[in-house]
Amino acid sequence: MIYKHGALFHCRYKPDVINGDMDSIRKEVLDFYRSLGTKIIDKSHDQDTTDLHKCITYIWDFAPDANKSTLCILVAGALGGRYDHEMGNLNVLYCFSSLRIVLLSDDSLIYLLPRTHHHEIHIQTCVEGPHCGLIPIGAPSRSSTTTGLRWNLNNTEMRFGGLISSSNIVVGEKVTVQSDTDLLWTISIKKL
């Protein structure tokens, strides 16, 4: 049941688009947002991609070319819950490695550092850190190098089953990363 107060709240924070295979959204929720003008994109015929993947594709197709290079997509609620969902969402970062996509949870922030670039990460110390990590989840790294961390990497190998950089600490306001493989960067989000 949606009370009048709740309805006003939901009107102010309505999504522009709902996209996916529609197997999770409740009917009354769908009807409510549709009645407010939210665009409903039913991709139930497509069982080969996750709902997040469908949304990213929509954004990419929808965004004007002029804005694509500065596009940043924030994804809330992508972590926790079913673990296969979480892995599917991490995979979306790899599938769209040319896009800036940031996964957010209550505790952490994650995004991809593509191997094709040298990275400078400017730390917003009032809201993030100090705990961080660099994760070679897709493929091993023969050589990764960082600055700005408590335990820096120096042409260091990383792989699952061996060393991965977790429980690391940011020591300055700038971290640099260079690697021969795509890495996930993760940093803790400070509690309010």
Add this chain to the structure above:
Amino acid sequence: MLRLQSIVLAKAKHFTVPSPSSLRLVKKRMIAMDLMHHSSCFLLPTIPLQRRPSLTTAQLHLCADGGANRLYDEMPLFFPQEDASDVRRRYKPDVIKGDMDSIRREVLEFYASLGTEIVDKSHDQDTTDLHKCVTYIRDSASGLDKSNLCILVVGALGGRFDHEMGNLNVICRFSYMRIVLLSNDSLIHLLPRTYCHEIHIQTSVEGPHCGLIPIGTPSKSSTTTGLQWDLNNTAMEFGGLVSTSNIVKEEKVTVQSDCDLLWTISIKKL
């Protein structure tokens, strides 16, 4: 939470034999791989009214550092009619191990006073607290029957993402041990590439949503049976196909792969 299961390791041999026309080569190729069985019996209730495994049936209870805070704070919530201290005494860990940078002082002192062994590894900053605990079980725990060992880890998922990845890495590093990570929603364990795997699904407590994740290395070839979307010598890698949002269709799932895979399956709500 920690109930050891008995594990059956059986041997199976798979033969491929050339067609009659090429028999003159007199070359038989045998692919012999051990079979590993998996079953989440530890999720089944020990008595009809319970829906979660009994803590008292495990051989050993360990807390990894701040895990002791969780145990201390949350066990009394399961028994609201009882005195919190009585509950805490009944469910005290045998060992608390780690670098001790998370456990609260009063929690440490409470369990130490009850006889819990405290293993302070604060000098070791190269391994995670979970890694230290698994090493303890493997090397130090005396009087433990290690022949059919299965380690259940509660609280390894969620929270800080780098912690979660560190915990996944522990099961990859100890790939020769059975270690199961549990959350409220999912169960995860490793399927080492050196075995053919048979996973016996306990349909009353797990499924149907599942996934197979090529953690850390791409897979050139994986094959399954028993899933809605089976793999058939299929390549999997991050950036390409990863088997997620799959569905268990039968009570037995088989998996064979050229790389270590993470198996994950949903846990049914009570």
